[in-house]
Amino acid sequence: MSKLEKRDEIARAALGLIAENGFHGAPMAMIAEKAGVGAGTIYRYFENKDILINELYRDLEERIYPIILCGYEQKQTIRNRFLHMNSAMLRYFIENPLDFRFLEQFHNSPFGVAHRRDKILGKKKECDIFLELFREGIAQKIVKDLPLVILFALSFGPILTVTRDHILGFIKLDDVLIDQTVAACWDAITA
Amino acid sequence: MSKLEKRDEIARAALGLIAENGFHGAPMAMIAEKAGVGAGTIYRYFENKDILINELYRDLEERIYPIILCGYEQKQTIRNRFLHMNSAMLRYFIENPLDFRFLEQFHNSPFGVAHRRDKILGKKKECDIFLELFREGIAQKIVKDLPLVILFALSFGPILTVTRDHILGFIKLDDVLIDQTVAACWDAITA
């Protein structure tokens, strides 16, 4: 097994255990066992557990962004661009429940708060595309003139809740339902 | 100090620490210190930590329900009833950030999942008023004909996200903003 493969094996094991059992249900020994390596080996690839977790998050972001942006066309209407991105995100979460659960664990932890602070205080290019979209919509008087943070909440809040419900088996989201949900989010933010 | 007062003191200390630091940042010894009792004393009031946490949750639900329903009038329009309940909830969360943070910790933990399963499988009268409201709205073709779970997500998802942003200081929610946000949620669920 190559170096990269082993690193990925450890990362995959850690992400799965954390997603399913939370940070505390994923001791290093268990991660090592699931990855098929010795406990000490993990420390050859990740300095400590905190760093492991933060790298998992970084990897995940890098995996998600291109997928959500795939097929995104700047020349489309604002509405279509919004529907595209929001449903791409919802679909990704539904198809990758472990990724979603890990994200939730991450955000509801000191890691997540620290991460948010960094984001608010600093650079973190990411959500720029959404911000851009909202700003454009407001300028054209299509989108409600509300703080961007609130538009975000109206767009993503329901996506997160609905994904959780889907993963926990409270509802089965099909293509129609996904489109209806995303369209309802659009209704929330439009004037 | 009376028996009940001491129980409450412990509960308050536990809720505060868990809200601020998570379940793992709230060891029993720390709860005891904050409550001004010995570590062993806690076990005279709560059989173990799991039971303590579940009782905290139960207490919290009992505290919140009457507050949200206060001033609720069955004869009001569906829209007004929705706005009333949703903004009451948002206002409560903003005014009681510790309660909100505790709820989030609870929901994002094995406790919360177990609790949800119980709710879906069984009794748990609670959200009945919301369900009732949604059903009535659908019957009158005012509310979108979507599964109740999705209407829930569209209504509460943004409230949760926005509250988190407010508590973390990313936005300052005033009366106007609260009303606008809740109204936007109404736009999301209406046909």
Added chain:
DNA sequence: TATTACGGAATGAACGTTCATTCCTAGATA
């Protein structure tokens, strides 16, 4: 005095991390 409540030291389990040791492999040697 008898009973109950309290406090906090003691306990043992579980955890993250370390490190002395073993294992593996690629290159050198013959």
Added chain:
DNA sequence: TATCTAGGAATGAACGTTCATTCCGTAATA
């Protein structure tokens, strides 16, 4: 080609710490 060797990678037992819980001597209460 067969053998040896050096050095990095892997290992998992052991360590120190932290935590929930228990225990028992003391204080309050009746």
